Amino acid sequence: MDERATIAAISTAPGRGGVAVVRVSGPDALAIASALAGRAIGPGRRFFHAVLRHRGRVLDDGLVLVFRAPASYTGEDVVEFQTHGGTMAPRRVLDACLECGARLARRGEFTQRAFLNGRIGFSEAEAVIDLIDAKTERAAADAAARLDGAENRANAELYERALDLSARLEHALDVSEDELPSSYLAETESAVDGLLQAVAAAARRLREGKILREGALVVLAGPPNAGKSSLLNALLGEQRAIVSDVAGTTRDSIEEWLDIDGWPVRLVDTAGIREAGDAIEAEGVRRAEELVACADVVVALDADLPGSLRIHSKCDISRGEGLNVSAKTGEGLDALRSAIAARLAEKADTGGTGAIPSKAETGLDALLAAGEALRLARDGLPDVVLAANGVRKAADHLGRLAGRVYSDDLLENLFSRFCVGK
Numbered sequence: 001m002d003e004r005a006t007i008a009a010i011s012t013a014p015g016r017g018g019v020a021v022v023r024v025s026g027p028d029a030l031a032i033a034s035a036l037a038g039r040a041i042g043p044g045r046r047f048f049h050a051v052l053r054h055r056g057r058v059l060d061d062g063l064v065l066v067f068r069a070p071a072s073y074t075g076e077d078v079v080e081f082q083t084h085g086g087t088m089a090p091r092r093v094l095d096a097c098l099e100c101g102a103r104l105a106r107r108g109e110f111t112q113r114a115f116l117n118g119r120i121g122f123s124e125a126e127a128v129i130d131l132i133d134a135k136t137e138r139a140a141a142d143a144a145a146r147l148d149g150a151e152n153r154a155n156a157e158l159y160e161r162a163l164d165l166s167a168r169l170e171h172a173l174d175v176s177e178d179e180l181p182s183s184y185l186a187e188t189e190s191a192v193d194g195l196l197q198a199v200a201a202a203a204r205r206l207r208e209g210k211i212l213r214e215g216a217l218v219v220l221a222g223p224p225n226a227g228k229s230s231l232l233n234a235l236l237g238e239q240r241a242i243v244s245d246v247a248g249t250t251r252d253s254i255e256e257w258l259d260i261d262g263w264p265v266r267l268v269d270t271a272g273i274r275e276a277g278d279a280i281e282a283e284g285v286r287r288a289e290e291l292v293a294c295a296d297v298v299v300a301l302d303a304d305l306p307g308s309l310r311i312h313s314k315c316d317i318s319r320g321e322g323l324n325v326s327a328k329t330g331e332g333l334d335a336l337r338s339a340i341a342a343r344l345a346e347k348a349d350t351g352g353t354g355a356i357p358s359k360a361e362t363g364l365d366a367l368l369a370a371g372e373a374l375r376l377a378r379d380g381l382p383d384v385v386l387a388a389n390g391v392r393k394a395a396d397h398l399g400r401l402a403g404r405v406y407s408d409d410l411l412e413n414l415f416s417r418f419c420v421g422k
């Protein structure tokens with residue numbers, strides 16, 4: 001798409017406010033600014049106050065900020081008009097920019113240009129979205145910390161390592177076996193392994209960050225009357241859910257946030273899973289099953305659910321299989337908290353399903369795909385052809401991650417998550 005066009009958009013959120021920003025980026029940005037401000041913009045100009053006019057009409061008066069290429073957000077000439085706030089002032093200035101030849105920017109297009117011009121890497125672009133989307137202080141702090149480019153430098157280093165390794169293997173393909181030093185295979189294997197470890201560690205940091213940002217879904221499941229609602233109340237330390245000895249008390253799912261050893265957890269109490277008596281209960285059971293399917297951790301109370309954390313409830317009455325817990329006396333609650341935290345740490349370590357998407361949608365996907373390719377390379381040794389293929393693939397994924405190699409799919413995916421004007 002017209003990558004050389006000059007683009008413009010209102011960068012501030014709509015609504016009442018003191019100031020709004022209209023951002024223009026591209027080769028005509030300075031010309032548009034001087035047309036609206038009614039004066040030429042000298043080389044030294046960084047910002048000035050001006051009455052903005054178009055076709056003889058006063059649009060607004062405001063501040064004009066000039067950022068010359070390449071020292072701007074996008075890497076192109078950028079002008080930002082600080083207009084009065086509200087809806088109409090920025091709208092009038094934007095319309096004038098469009099009439100002067102700019103095109104309306106697509107979602108995330110300013111940041112996309114910053115990425116394409118090498119101003120920011122993939123991780124920073126993701127961090128920008130995360131910062132815009134952040135809903136808690138902790139999430140904002142996590143995103144902001146990733147803006148400084150450290151993650152991107154680390155990704156670039158992984159990419160360089162993969163390229164070196166790839167070159168090493170391609171060389172081996174070109175020469176005959178006895179031209180290689182006797183230590184060649186052992187060294188190659190340890191290099192592949194080292195890179196695999198580094199990729200796994202990077203993936204773990206990302207996953208951990210994701211759980212910290214989004215919280216982990218922990219679901220209490222099991223048959224009616226097993227004591228799920230009582231356990232939710234005990235973990236929360238308050239009488240949040242209704243408890244009774246009638247089987248089928250909980251019909252809707254009930255959720256609360258809580259902190260389990262530093263992990264933000266969305267704890268959900270569900271309807272007891274059984275053949276339901278009526279349509280409402282059946283819907284509750286369907287929702288419970290859905291929650292179980294997408295949970296990070298399922299706590300199964302006296303039930304066999306694959307992959308779950310099995311506990312035996314009401315251990316003040318009887319002992320049973322799994323971790324023995326009593327909501328009544330509090331026995332086993334600390335052990336349960338630790339077990340949930342351990343599961344989450346393990347999840348950050350190894351990931352969930354391990355399913356590898358066909359195209360890299362996020363930085364984590366790219367790392368997982370690179371890890372998978374490196375594993376194939378390592379298992380392929382001593383076959384150098386297999387190893388070379390695996391490492392080449394890994395280098396490709398890491399190149400995407402580092403922003404050195406990119407595809408249209410990836411750009412589309414990443415930048416469509418932005419808002420217009422960013």
Ligand SMILES: Nc1nc2c(ncn2[C@@H]2O[C@H](COP(=O)(O)OP(=O)(O)OP(=O)(O)O)[C@@H](O)[C@H]2O)c(=O)[nH]1
Pocket residue numbers: 223224225226227228229230231242243244245246247248249250251270271272273313314315316317325326327328329
């Ligand atoms: N002695 C004892 N009784 C418990 C304990 N936990 C729950 N109960 C009792 O077991 C009954 C069922 O508890 P609930 O927490 O409502 O069970 P539930 O799994 O939420 O049941 P549904 O919502 O119907 O699926 C209530 O009478 C509780 O008082 C426990 O740790 N010890």
Ligand SMILES: [Mg+2]
Pocket residue numbers: 228229230241242243249250269270272
């Ligand atoms: Mg209940």
